[in-house]
Amino acid sequence: MNAPETLQKHGKIMLVGLGPGSNDHLTARARAAIAEADTIIGYVTYIRLVADLVEGKEVIKKSMTEELDRAIEALDRARQGKKVALISSGDAGIYGMAGPTFEVLFQAGWTPDSDIEVEIVPGASALNTCAALVGAPLTHDFCAISLSDLLTPWPTIARRLDAVAYADFVVALYNPKSGRRTQQIVEAQRLFLRHRDPQTPVAIVKSGYRPKQRIEFTTLDKMAEADIGMLSTVLIGNSNTFIKHGLMVTPRGYANKYAVEAGERNTHDGEQAGRSLSTGLNGWMASIQASGRSAAELAAEHRLPEDYIAAVLATEVPAEGEANEIEA
Numbered sequence: 001m002n003a004p005e006t007l008q009k010h011g012k013i014m015l016v017g018l019g020p021g022s023n024d025h026l027t028a029r030a031r032a033a034i035a036e037a038d039t040i041i042g043y044v045t046y047i048r049l050v051a052d053l054v055e056g057k058e059v060i061k062k063s064m065t066e067e068l069d070r071a072i073e074a075l076d077r078a079r080q081g082k083k084v085a086l087i088s089s090g091d092a093g094i095y096g097m098a099g100p101t102f103e104v105l106f107q108a109g110w111t112p113d114s115d116i117e118v119e120i121v122p123g124a125s126a127l128n129t130c131a132a133l134v135g136a137p138l139t140h141d142f143c144a145i146s147l148s149d150l151l152t153p154w155p156t157i158a159r160r161l162d163a164v165a166y167a168d169f170v171v172a173l174y175n176p177k178s179g180r181r182t183q184q185i186v187e188a189q190r191l192f193l194r195h196r197d198p199q200t201p202v203a204i205v206k207s208g209y210r211p212k213q214r215i216e217f218t219t220l221d222k223m224a225e226a227d228i229g230m231l232s233t234v235l236i237g238n239s240n241t242f243i244k245h246g247l248m249v250t251p252r253g254y255a256n257k258y259a260v261e262a263g264e265r266n267t268h269d270g271e272q273a274g275r276s277l278s279t280g281l282n283g284w285m286a287s288i289q290a291s292g293r294s295a296a297e298l299a300a301e302h303r304l305p306e307d308y309i310a311a312v313l314a315t316e317v318p319a320e321g322e323a324n325e326i327e328a
């Protein structure tokens with residue numbers, strides 16, 4: 001019996017993240033992967049970004065909405081023994097081609113042991129490249145949310161926006177607005193304003209690291225009026241984020257532990273270098289247990305679920321280990 005065609009040849013699919021769109025930010029591995037490929041598949045704009053690297057290769061240009069077609073085409077070529085570079089802007093695993101490609105591969109019965117090799121070549125995503133252009137907005141907890149409702153129901157997106165706004169994350173909004181989707185950013189603003197100060201700093205980076213790059217600083221209450229499009233990433237700060245000298249910065253938290261005066265670094269009373277804060281887990285557990293207050297009162301004060309507080313009140317405070325951590 002003949003072996004199925006998929007097992008006869010050694011094709012390869014490389015999911016290549018191009019970074020934000022400038023040659024300087026294309027990794028050496030991404031460049032080599034494109035050089036190694038027989039076939040390049042991608043959205044027209046991304047192919048244009050690497051036009052100088054694709055000469056002499058088979059180039060398959062697809063429109064934005066043809067992600068599954070791109071993955072199917074890549075699988076077909078790999079089955080013929082070709083090396084295919086499927087290119088995404090930023091990182092292929094962040095709102096990129098990596099997910100749809102694995103879905104198509106799994107549906108076709110592919111496993112990591114089969115003869116088609118798959119390599120994911122990471123790239124710098126819009127979130128950290130745009131952050132680099134505006135300062136240091138992501139130096140504390142952050143998350144990314146796409147406002148595209150092409151494949152995700154709006155209530156799901158709205159619930160996530162509400163949760164992260166409440167939880168005081170720094171947020172990077174991908175796909176914030178397009179010609180057709182103009183209301184989503186207004187709804188995002190509405191949900192954020194329920195929990196956040198209207199003066200919360202916001203940075204909007206349009207076409208970062210591309211010839212038409214544009215950076216705008218604004219505030220949450222004015223965010224929806226800003227010039228935002230398909231190629232913009234919106235960075236919303238947390239309650240500690242500030243803008244100074246044209247730079248958006250989210251503090252790392254050192255002020256909770258140290259007073260920095262005239263170049264000297266002194267710990268606040270009750271705090272120790274290399275140890276959890278006095279309000280860290282153990283200190284906080286001990287203090288709420290000693291407070292004698294009810295789970296309901298503590299839940300309201302700390303904005304945490306009452307059943308969680310009740311469980312913490314019933315847990316023995318663990319002994320703290322040796323101080324061997326780096327504060328970073």
Ligand SMILES: C[S@@+](CC[C@H](N)C(=O)[O-])C[C@H]1O[C@@H](n2cnc3c(N)ncnc32)[C@H](O)[C@@H]1O
Pocket residue numbers: 020021088089090091092093094095096124125126127130173174175176205206207208209210229230231232233234
């Ligand atoms: C489908 S997502 C692709 C994200 C990409 N895989 C990444 O990791 O950056 C497209 C969105 O990424 C963001 N984006 C991509 N490139 C950008 C750039 N150069 N400047 C600003 N935002 C960008 C925009 O929010 C855009 O709507």
